[in-house]
Amino acid sequence: MTAxxxxxxxxxxxxxxxxxxxxxxxxxxxxxxxxxxxLYPGEVLGIVGESGSGKSQSWMATLxxxxxxxxxxxxxxFDGHNLLDLDSRxxxxxxxxxxxxxxxxxxxxLNPYLDIGTQMIEALGTxxxxxxxxxxxxxxxxxxxxxxxxxADRRMRQYPHxxxxxxxxxxxxxxxxxxxxxxxxxxEPTTALDVTIQAEILDILTELQRExxxxxxxxxxxxxxVAELCSRVCxxxxxxxxxxxxxxxxFEDARHPYTLSLMRATPRTTNTGSSAADDRAPDAAKRAAxxxxxxxxxxxxxxxxxxxxxxxxxCAEPRCRTEAPALEALSDQPHxxxxxxxxxxxxxxxxxxxxxx
Amino acid sequence: MxxxxxxxxxxxxxxxxxxxxxxxxxxxxxxxTTQRLAPGGPFDGERPPPPKILKNLRAYYDMDLSMPAxxxxxxxxxxxxxIEPGGSPGEAYWIALPPEAEVTTLGGTQKRSDDSVLxxxxxxxxxxxxxxxxxxxxxAEGRPLPTLRKCGIIRGDFGLSMVRRSIYVxxxxxxxxxxxxxxAVPSLLFALLLGIPMGFxxxxxxxxxxxxxxxxxxxxxxxxxxxxMAPLLVFLLAFQFDGFLHWLLVExxxxxxxxxxxxxxxxxxxxxxxxxxxxxxxxxxxxTGLLGRIVRLSRAGALEALRSNYVRTARAKGLPAxxxxxxxxxxxxxxxxxxxxxxxxxxxxxxxxxxxQAFSLPGLGRQFITAATDRDYTLxxxxxxxxxxxxxxxxxxxxxxxxxxxxxxxxxxxxxx
Numbered sequence: 001m002t003a004x005x006x007x008x009x010x011x012x013x014x015x016x017x018x019x020x021x022x023x024x025x026x027x028x029x030x031x032x033x034x035x036x037x038x039l040y041p042g043e044v045l046g047i048v049g050e051s052g053s054g055k056s057q058s059w060m061a062t063l064x065x066x067x068x069x070x071x072x073x074x075x076x077x078f079d080g081h082n083l084l085d086l087d088s089r090x091x092x093x094x095x096x097x098x099x100x101x102x103x104x105x106x107x108x109x110l111n112p113y114l115d116i117g118t119q120m121i122e123a124l125g126t127x128x129x130x131x132x133x134x135x136x137x138x139x140x141x142x143x144x145x146x147x148x149x150x151x152a153d154r155r156m157r158q159y160p161h162x163x164x165x166x167x168x169x170x171x172x173x174x175x176x177x178x179x180x181x182x183x184x185x186x187x188e189p190t191t192a193l194d195v196t197i198q199a200e201i202l203d204i205l206t207e208l209q210r211e212x213x214x215x216x217x218x219x220x221x222x223x224x225x226v227a228e229l230c231s232r233v234c235x236x237x238x239x240x241x242x243x244x245x246x247x248x249x250x251f252e253d254a255r256h257p258y259t260l261s262l263m264r265a266t267p268r269t270t271n272t273g274s275s276a277a278d279d280r281a282p283d284a285a286k287r288a289a290x291x292x293x294x295x296x297x298x299x300x301x302x303x304x305x306x307x308x309x310x311x312x313x314x315c316a317e318p319r320c321r322t323e324a325p326a327l328e329a330l331s332d333q334p335h336x337x338x339x340x341x342x343x344x345x346x347x348x349x350x351x352x353x354x355x356x357x
Numbered sequence: 358m359x360x361x362x363x364x365x366x367x368x369x370x371x372x373x374x375x376x377x378x379x380x381x382x383x384x385x386x387x388x389x390t391t392q393r394l395a396p397g398g399p400f401d402g403e404r405p406p407p408p409k410i411l412k413n414l415r416a417y418y419d420m421d422l423s424m425p426a427x428x429x430x431x432x433x434x435x436x437x438x439x440i441e442p443g444g445s446p447g448e449a450y451w452i453a454l455p456p457e458a459e460v461t462t463l464g465g466t467q468k469r470s471d472d473s474v475l476x477x478x479x480x481x482x483x484x485x486x487x488x489x490x491x492x493x494x495x496x497a498e499g500r501p502l503p504t505l506r507k508c509g510i511i512r513g514d515f516g517l518s519m520v521r522r523s524i525y526v527x528x529x530x531x532x533x534x535x536x537x538x539x540x541a542v543p544s545l546l547f548a549l550l551l552g553i554p555m556g557f558x559x560x561x562x563x564x565x566x567x568x569x570x571x572x573x574x575x576x577x578x579x580x581x582x583x584x585x586m587a588p589l590l591v592f593l594l595a596f597q598f599d600g601f602l603h604w605l606l607v608e609x610x611x612x613x614x615x616x617x618x619x620x621x622x623x624x625x626x627x628x629x630x631x632x633x634x635x636x637x638x639x640x641x642x643x644x645t646g647l648l649g650r651i652v653r654l655s656r657a658g659a660l661e662a663l664r665s666n667y668v669r670t671a672r673a674k675g676l677p678a679x680x681x682x683x684x685x686x687x688x689x690x691x692x693x694x695x696x697x698x699x700x701x702x703x704x705x706x707x708x709x710x711x712x713x714q715a716f717s718l719p720g721l722g723r724q725f726i727t728a729a730t731d732r733d734y735t736l737x738x739x740x741x742x743x744x745x746x747x748x749x750x751x752x753x754x755x756x757x758x759x760x761x762x763x764x765x766x767x768x769x770x771x772x773x774x
Contacts, residue, residue: 065669068563088678096675103666103673111667112765113688122684123674159764175674 011038012182012215013062013099017074018084020057020066020239029300032058033239034074036327039183039215046230046247047219048262050297054239055219056104059185063095064088078183097127100176104188106168110160116171117156120144123175143174147204166197170204177208184209185217190225202229223266227251235259238298238308241327245336253346255330256338257315260350264291307340315342315352365760373756377749381742385510388741389428392734399519399732418519418735431516431738433509515739520731526739533721534743540639540712540720541705547640548647553691555648556655557682560663560690571652578649583708586642587715594638595625625716639712646708647701654697659690688762695762699755702748 020032032054039045047055060066062076062083076083078099081090095101103109111119120140124131137156144152147170160168169189176184186205190198206229209216218230226233226247233250235243235258243256254260267290295312298304304311310320320341327339342349400406400414415421419430510516515526559571606612625638662668663686671685710722721740728736760766 063673065672092675092677094675095673101673103670105666108666109670111671111685113763114684115764118684122671122676122680126674126676126680161765172670175670 009040012041013039013076013078015058015062015074015076018058018061018076019073020054020061021071021073022067023069023071027301030303031070031239031300032061033303035236035239035241037234037241037244039217041182041215042213043232044209044216044218044230046226046233047217047236048221048223048226048233049236051221052297052300053236055236056187058236059101059187059217059219062185063099063101064091065101093127096123096181097179098181099183099185100179100181101185101187102169102172102176102189105192106165106172107192109172110168112160115157115159116163120156120171120175120178123178127179140174140178143178144171146177146208147171147174148200149174165193166200169193169197169201173201173204173208177212180212181214183215183217185219187219188221191221205229223251223263235262238303239300240308240339241337242309242340243336243338244327245333245338249333249336255336255346255349256340257313257342257349257353258293258309260346260353261291261293261312264350264353265293315344315349317341366757369757369760370753373753377753380749381745384745385432385738385742386428388738389431389734390424392729392732392737393424393427395732397732399734401732418516431510433511510738510742515742516735518733518736520733520736526736529724529736530721530739530743532719533724533740536718537706537709537713537720537722540636540643540718541709543636544640544643544708545647545701545705547644548651549694552648552651553655553694556652556657556694557659557686557690559652559656560659561682563660563663568656571656575649575652575656578645578647579653581645581649583642583646583711586645587638587711590638590641591625591715594641639716639718642712642715643705643708647704650697651694654693655690658693659686662686662689665689692759692762695755695758698758699748699752702744702751706744706747 015035015037017034017036018032019030019034021028021030031052035054035058047059049055057066057070061070061072062078064083064086066072072084074084078094081094083091083094086094110116117137117140120143121133121136124136124139125133141152141156144155149155149167149170155163155167155171160171163171169192173189189205190201193201202225205216218226220226230247233243233245233247234241235250235256237258243250243254243259250259251263254263293312298308298311304321306319306321306323307313307316307325310316313320323341325339325341327337330336330338331343344352398420399418400411405411406414412421419427422430513527515530518524518526518529555571555574559568559575562568625635668681668685671681676684706722706725709718709720710726712718713720713723721743724736725740725744727733728740
């Protein structure tokens with residue numbers, strides 16, 4: 001763990017009451033339910049949650065990349081603009097230049113019909129019309145070198161199918177960083193890759209983040225990666241934020257039953273003492289079979305009136321069924337937030353979870 | 358890219374040429390066998406010819422040989438066939454040998470026999486054959502070229518028609534093919550130039566009214582048979598359109614003063630030859646079917662590309678919509694249309710049967726049908742070969758276009774050569 005700048009000063013990007021709804025043949029489905037969040041310059045913000053918790057969609061919305069049947073409410077402020085209702089011309093000056101994104105699936109995220117060079121140079125050229133082709137090309141080659149792609153000059157002439165998955169993801173990262181963005185959104189950048197490649201990609205991302213001081217939003221399932229990489233973490237469940245705070249504090253002293261359950265459901269090997277998350281696991285859980293949270297995430301169309309996690313929560317109280325808790329600062333630690341009525345300490349909650357399980 | 362492309366192309370073309378030969382041979386064999394197995398023959402009629410003439414006819418067209426020998430003769434021609442003189446329409450194309458001549462036949466070299474007059478094929482140089490094949494009547498010095506003689510399809514001789522026995526199949530093809538292409542090419546261009554933008558626009562405006570209109574046009578074109586389209590368009594455009602314009606511009610709006618006259622009647626090609634307006638009706642009839650399919654295919658292709666992850670990446674780069682469309686969506690979007698260009702030859706041929714009947718055009722499709730019903734073996738074989746070559750050629754071009762568009766195919770095919 002290295003020291004990182006935590007959220008200080010003015011936020012570079014802030015979401016306020018962001019709601020994303022999809023108009024499907026079965027009716028309107030709310031994928032994201034009014035989340036508010038600040039991203040500070042230079043921080044690495046981890047977003048964790050199950051599939052379908054809205055963690056990707058909320059950031060796709062930021063760049064206007066939602067599917068056609070999506071509608072949004074609330075606002076996402078960046079550089080004085082509300083990104084949600086910006087005209088496409090202005091939005092195009094922001095995306096790719098000020099905010100860029102690396103996607104989950106490198107196998108399909110590059111256009112198979114165009115060579116790497118074309119796909120890189122266009123990312124530069126569209127934001128800087130005065131740039132000539134030779135200069136653009138040189139910068140692209142430098143960037144490929146930077147993400148540790150050997151023989152960059154030759155790679156520029158190759159097509160995506162001639163590159164391995166790890167190589168393609170490096171190219172994606174290179175494209176995202178070409179314009180030196182203020183914010184990089186990494187949407188599960190290592191999910192589709194095998195473990196050794198994952199580590200290399202993460203190293204490259206960490207290194208580049210440190211070098212350029214940009215803010216990184218790291219969307220992932222992997223709590224270990226969050227512990228390793230991020231300075232702050234947001235836990236999402238069913239389109240809502242359930243717990244937000246500095247990584248180490250959240251992992252050592254989780255206050256939301258969902259966060260606790262998630263950490264108990266993380267497989268771990270005994271000799272990785274470096275991760276903060278590992279130390280949190282109760283002894284019994286270490287020996288027992290891998291814990292699984294009972295039940296499944298709620299159907300987003302039939303959302304329960306109270307807390308969305310209540311049907312699966314072993315610490316639930318009667319009022320959790322009827323009232324939805326808001327995301328509020330902890331009474332003892334005002335820089336941390338959670339959305340739960342239970343005020344018990346981490347130990348109390350985990351004891352309850354364990355007893356019944 | 359160009360160097361790799363060149364190497365790829367050479368190997369690929371070579372490989373494909375071999376395949377093509379095999380396909381043509383198999384198709385020829387199939388047509389040859391099936392048509393001979395079908396009941397009836399080219400010399401059947403209400404009044405059968407006298408036995409001696411029939412015998413000579415059968416001898417001239419090799420029909421008295423075994424089937425394998427007939428096929429051999431069709432492919433390569435056959436020297437040294439002895440036929441009785443007199444009564445044969447093919448006689449003019451054979452020459453008598455001097456009595457002492459040695460003749461090379463399938464069975465080896467033999468002396469000319471005395472009891473029957475021996476006829477052999479007369480060969481002429483390749484250059485002259487080519488000249489005749491492409492319709493020249495004289496060579497560069499103005500000397501008349503010999504007519505094609507019985508020398509097999511391998512030398513470009515499709516033989517004499519078996520029903521209209523003074524006409525060469527080569528001449529039929531030479532007259533029919535341009536007549537067919539004259540309407541096939543404009544209708545294909547019409548369908549492509551209109552269909553692809555329509556399909557892309559529909560995909561771009563998916564589920565909006567514009568998309569609905571395009572999909573309806575596509576559906577209409579696909580399901581409406583040419584057989585119905587032809588008389589319908591003749592009725593609407595050639596006969597009614599002029600009256601409608603007159604009613605609209607003169608009587609209703611009173612914009613212009615003009616007399617009643619059927620200006621659009623000459624849109625019917627048979628009405629008067631030569632004008633550009635002749636192309637309107639056949640092109641529309643043949644083109645709408647193609648247009649419908651092309652709209653649907655390009656819409657599907659564009660939709661798939663628009664939904665793809667790489668287009669999402671392109672949007673995340675901040676590229677404007679027109680760059681995304683032309684650089685990222687165009688190539689994958691037109692691939693289904695390119696694929697369709699191979700079977701399109703068959704679609705056009707069947708379609709041109711209809712328009713050739715409806716508009717009385719002298720095309721290849723009409724000859725094809727006539728040949729099949731008349732059991733005109735040589736004409737049917739000839740038109741089949743031409744159609745087959747057209748389909749194979751288009752397939753070849755489509756494959757090349759495909760590998761040019763999609764680098765993944767280029768790699769897979771070019772690796773070996």
